[in-house]
Amino acid sequence: MQRLPAASLVVLLTSLLAAAPACKGDRANDNATGDKPDSPAAEAGEGAPTAEAGAAEAGAAEAGAAEAGEAEAGAAEAGAEAGEAAAETSTGGTGAEDTTGAAEAGATETGEADPAQALLESVKTLDTEDDAAKKALGDAVAAGASKLDAAKIANERGEALLTKGESERAEVFFVWASEAHKLYAEPVFNLAKLDAYAGDLEAAKEHLVELEKRGNKKLMKKVGVDPAFTPLLDDADVRKIYEVQ
Structure with a gap:
């Protein structure tokens, strides 16, 4: 075997020592670029953003539900106010006082006695003097009573007088009635x-x-x-x- 000169050995050893750190650097680079399988810690690191996103979505859903609940409550309150407004409108806008006032006004108008009817009623009673009764018959017709109604009242008074034996007084009202309405x-x-x-x-x-x-x-x-x-x-x-x- 041929021996290498000492100088050559020195150069070879120097080259080997220089190559050893480079190999270690390549291994570190492989680990950094992910050539090896991900470690559990790395997977956990990747899962953390997903969990945070889910939590954010859940928070958003809760916030949306809360806003929806507030919107429903607001709609219910608006409906209640609309119902109260409608109730006030149906009662005339000012409540029972206006309705009562209108009823009282109507009662006052309808409660007034009909003057013609009052005159005819006075003829019915025999306490009314004959002359006053005849005048009341004429006044009743002038006030709007129908001639037929007045004739009937006069005839009724005559019949009442005839029942009492007052034939002469009765005749006066029979004559008045027969002349007041020509078909009666x-x-x-x-x-x-x-x-x-x-x-x-x-x-x-x-x-x-x-x-x-x-x-x-x-x-x-x-x-x-x-x-x-x-x-x-x-x-x-x-x-x-x-x-x-």
């Missing part, structure tokens, strides 16, 4: 009875003819059965009246 037959029938009872058959017959003109068949038939007209039942004209079909 009741007072004409009563006048015919008064004449028949008084023995004035011609006057009674005249009133019966007027009764026929007014066309109240019920009263015309009644002539044939009322004792007051017995003296006139054989009269051809009167028979025609009470035999009406």
Whole structure:
């Protein structure tokens, strides 16, 4: 074997010593660039951001739920205020006082007595003097009462007086009623009875003819059965009246 000169050995050893640190550096670089499998610590390091992101998302979800709850509560409060506003509007905006006032105003208007009706009521009572009663009948018509209503009241007063035996007083109101309404037959029938009872058959017959003109068949038939007209039942004209079909 050939021996190397001493100088060559020195150069070779120097080269080997210089190469040894470089190999160690390459291994360190491999570890730094991740050529070797990741260690558990490295994986844990990578998982930490994910956990932090999940926590952030959970916090955001809780915040969103809280905001949604506040929004629902606000909507409920707004609905309650709207309901109160609607209730106030339905009561006129100022509550029961306005409604009560309107009701009182209506009661005042409808509570006023009808002057025409009051006059007619005064005619009904026999405590009212005849002259005052006749005037009240005219005033009632002037105040708006219908002539038929006034005629009926006058006839009722006449019948009440006749029941008391006051035939002369009764006649006044029968006449007034018959003239107030030309189709109202009741007072004409009563006048015919008064004449028949008084023995004035011609006057009674005249009133019966007027009764026929007014066309109240019920009263015309009644002539044939009322004792007051017995003296006139054989009269051809009167028979025609009470035999009406």
